[in-house]
Amino acid sequence: MAKNEPLAFRMRPTNLSEVVGQQDLVGNGKIIDRMVKAHMLSSMILYGPPGTGKTSIASAIAGSTKFAFRILNAATDSKKDLQIVAEEAKLSGTVVLLLDEIHRLDKTKQDFLLPLLENGSIILIGATTENPYINISPAIRSRTDIFQVYPLDADDIKSAIQRSLNDKTKGLGNYPVEITPEALNFLSHATNGDLRSALNGLELAVKSTPEVDGQIKITLSIIEECIQRKALTQDKDGDAHYNVISALQKSIRGSDTDAALHYAARLIESGDLNSLIRRLIVIAYEDIGLANPNICQRTMAAVDAAKQVGLPEARIPLADIIIELCLSPKSNSGITAIDKALSDIKKGSYGDIPNYLKDAHYSGAKQLGHGIDYKYPHDFPNDWVKQLYLPSKLKNVSYYQPKENSSYEKALKERYNNLKNLQNKS
Numbered sequence: 001m002a003k004n005e006p007l008a009f010r011m012r013p014t015n016l017s018e019v020v021g022q023q024d025l026v027g028n029g030k031i032i033d034r035m036v037k038a039h040m041l042s043s044m045i046l047y048g049p050p051g052t053g054k055t056s057i058a059s060a061i062a063g064s065t066k067f068a069f070r071i072l073n074a075a076t077d078s079k080k081d082l083q084i085v086a087e088e089a090k091l092s093g094t095v096v097l098l099l100d101e102i103h104r105l106d107k108t109k110q111d112f113l114l115p116l117l118e119n120g121s122i123i124l125i126g127a128t129t130e131n132p133y134i135n136i137s138p139a140i141r142s143r144t145d146i147f148q149v150y151p152l153d154a155d156d157i158k159s160a161i162q163r164s165l166n167d168k169t170k171g172l173g174n175y176p177v178e179i180t181p182e183a184l185n186f187l188s189h190a191t192n193g194d195l196r197s198a199l200n201g202l203e204l205a206v207k208s209t210p211e212v213d214g215q216i217k218i219t220l221s222i223i224e225e226c227i228q229r230k231a232l233t234q235d236k237d238g239d240a241h242y243n244v245i246s247a248l249q250k251s252i253r254g255s256d257t258d259a260a261l262h263y264a265a266r267l268i269e270s271g272d273l274n275s276l277i278r279r280l281i282v283i284a285y286e287d288i289g290l291a292n293p294n295i296c297q298r299t300m301a302a303v304d305a306a307k308q309v310g311l312p313e314a315r316i317p318l319a320d321i322i323i324e325l326c327l328s329p330k331s332n333s334g335i336t337a338i339d340k341a342l343s344d345i346k347k348g349s350y351g352d353i354p355n356y357l358k359d360a361h362y363s364g365a366k367q368l369g370h371g372i373d374y375k376y377p378h379d380f381p382n383d384w385v386k387q388l389y390l391p392s393k394l395k396n397v398s399y400y401q402p403k404e405n406s407s408y409e410k411a412l413k414e415r416y417n418n419l420k421n422l423q424n425k426s
Contacts, residue, residue: 010170015060042123042145044126051198055100070085073099074109102127118143160199187223190270191227252287257322264319289335291403358370
């Protein structure tokens with residue numbers, strides 16, 4: 001193994017059991033595990049944030065099946081590079097090809113790949129941070145399974161860090177490392193689910209810290225410097241990150257502008273722009289919601305601007321929207337309504353869809369009574385006609401409970417109640 005290979009590369013898994021996180025895909029009995037065990041691999045697209053295991057899953061699939069494994073980039077590698085992989089597949093059998101940034105695959109390369117996917121000589125694993133349903137061509141999508149991967153949680157990253165510190169063959173097990181609990185907790189939380197960044201920071205810390213009395217001691221301050229993030233507090237349990245985010249949301253929900261700016265400043269100073277952005281989007285829809293729907297779009301515009309300019313300037317649009325969120329009227333009627341509906345579903349409280357609402361766009365639907373007697377609202381005055389849409393056993397439920405904290409939701413309440421009254425008239 002080359003000396004200059006990064007730790008994250010060296011620790012790449014060789015079988016599914018070594019994959020960190022994503023157990024809903026690769027865990028025992030889950031879909032990718034079943035594919036591998038049944039020797040029924042199909043091409044797939046893995047999409048999600050950087051450092052969450054897309055390459056690791058592809059490497060583990062190849063290692064578990066003993067197929068050759070190659071990595072190309074759809075944006076920078078040429079059709080000739082694809083031809084080399086195709087020739088290898090022709091000579092030695094199936095090749096697992098990880099094609100990074102597959103959303104940037106041009107038509108020439110796509111047309112070359114399609115027949116290879118059809119005959120199975122190449123098992124394509126496309127990796128992308130973009131939504132494949134929007135950014136990948138239908139021709140590729142129709143020939144692949146699509147799986148979403150998610151940021152790793154802190155326990156997953158901590159497990160991978162410990163494994164790399166103990167591994168004497170591929171990891172850092174030959175270094176006399178002692179990492180303090182504060183440093184380990186911070187490193188596990190601070191990279192926002194990106195294992196690659198965590199391992200890169202760990203390797204830099206270990207290799208740049210001199211031994212003292214035969215020990216390389218990795219402290220919180222060393223990790224802060226190596227990953228260029230500051231810890232929010234010196235907490236041993238790693239809860240400070242979540243406590244600050246919780247305090248931020250509760251301050252905005254409580255309309256305390258100064259407290260919200262204080263907690264946002266903690267996140268900005270720690271360099272954790274991603275967590276702040278994600279939480280502000282959630283707050284806009286969860287806590288303001290239908291009291292002021294325009295602020296949801298304004299929040300998206302503000303966070304997009306913050307992403308474009310990056311820190312330190314990102315603090316400006318974020319401060320503006322935090323102040324607006326604090327001072328806006330509040331309503332949680334949307335989240336309350338969907339949670340009530342989900343509760344019914346989870347309890348098995350749902351009935352059969354009325355036949356006239358069922359899909360009738362196929363042969364034989366008429367014989368099943370599907371679509372018959374459906375009343376098309378646009379054919380009636382005011383584009384409304386009395387008709388039961390809920391399953392009959394749920395016909396009297398009311399999930400949405402409008403609030404009156406703004407003129408907008410007052411208008412929604414009036415409309416909702418009027419329609420309910422019309423529907424319930426005998």
